[in-house]
Amino acid sequence: MPPGLTGPIDDFIRHLASEKRHSPRTCDSYQRDLTRLAAWLWHDQCGEWRKVSSHDLRRYVATLSREGLGGRSIARHLSSSRRFYQFLLRERLATDNPALDIRAPKSGRRLPKVADVDQLSHLLDASPDDPLEVRDLCMFELMYSSGLRLSELAGLNLDSVDPKGGEIRVLGKGSKERILPVGSKALAALKAWLPLRTALAPEPEQALFVSRRGDRLSRRSIQARLSRWGVAKGADQKMHPHMLRHSFASHMLESSGDLRAVQELLGHADIATTQVYTHLDFQHLARVYDQSHPRARRHQYDGNDRNEKNSAE
Incomplete structure (x- = not known):
């Protein structure tokens, strides 16, 4: 050219x-x-x-x-x-912007794939078989516990995590830092990993997650290890890092209904990005509605109800 x-x-x-x-x-x-x-x-x-x-x-x-x-x-x-x-x-290398008024063709909005709570519990409760699987379990617990992006997980250093305070400091998109809570399961997994990490990593290495050679684990390696973990532990779908983040967001939203809080946890600049996780199915909403609203519980007839209705007529 x-x-x-x-x-x-x-x-x-x-x-x-x-x-x-x-x-x-x-x-x-x-x-x-x-x-x-x-x-x-x-x-x-x-x-x-x-x-x-x-x-x-x-x-x-x-x-x-x-x-x-x-x-x-x-x-x-x-x-x-x-x-x-x-x-x-x-730079005066053009006289106008020909791309200004051009719009891309619309495409259907793809909903993120999530794993259900039972499946994730089965995967994360599986016992690691070697030191590298102890590391892997710690990574996956942190991703699901705090909704981390793959790049955020790979960029964690030893001083990023405060086990006593139950917090983690991550550097998100646009170099924006945020502090996130860490669950007890992830803290327990971290406690199991840190002594093993010491045996792998040389003194100057600050990365929280290191490879067998002792250097920072790459994003591609994390993807491969999660896929391997899913196969080994019997997942019924292919596991990838963003699925853990999507599952975190979806499960948090289902439980709390607080879209703004989930936005802050995920580090989304625009709440419209977070709204994709409001794809709860109608059956779930109807069940919550029935259980929560004292004057909105719909009457579901069983066989006896129908007999009583027929006799009354």
């Missing part, structure tokens, strides 16, 4: 990293999206960003849709383009 397409992308990514202080992961996401767009433009014989029109971007959106991308993924691509063109306008 020509420098007229790739050069501004590189400048934009440096801008995000140095001036906006975005994480490497966020910068990589922008780089992938914009490089994909640049490749499409070059194939379409367009070699400069200032020549791109709204019509071009609409055709690009149609291409992404034909390639199987969903509405949410296409919306992210458009968001990357809008942000990029804001930078180009500032």
Whole structure:
């Protein structure tokens, strides 16, 4: 591809990293999206960003849709383009923002998959067979106990957890720190893991969860270990880290009904993000309604009720 397409992308990514202080992961996401767009433009014989029109971007959106991308993924691509063109306008490398008025196609909102309480209890009550499984159990208890993201769990250090206070300090999205409560089961699992960690990790290592080699456990390794744990302990569905976070949110909301509190625990900036967990089924709501409202309990006829009704008629 020509420098007229790739050069501004590189400048934009440096801008995000140095001036906006975005994480490497966020910068990589922008780089992938914009490089994909640049490749499409070059194939379409367009070699400069200032020549791109709204019509071009609409055709690009149609291409992404034909390639199987969903509405949410296409919306992210458009968001990357809008942000990029804001930078180009500032640098006087473009005269308008062709992505401003383009909307992604709508796609059905996918509800997060959750595990029921009984299944999670079965998995988390299983006994570990070796020191690494003691570590794994501690990780999974913490994720379910406090609703941690995978990146938050992987980033925990020894000083992130206060066992006496029953609290954990995590660094969430946008480098926002929050303090979360830790349940007794997770604290017990932590107490079992820490002595074993000492035997694996060298003195300078601060990571709470380390590999067999003694270095910080990667996100990919945590995913693999949870999947392995689910298979070994008899889960009836594939286990992944976000399922534990989703299950935490769903179970908390079912029990408390306090959407705002669940939002704070999850670290969501917008309560609309948390509202996806309000997908309680009608049977559950009806059962709570019947049990809670003294004048709303619906009368359910059994055979005798029907006989009495018929005789009365």
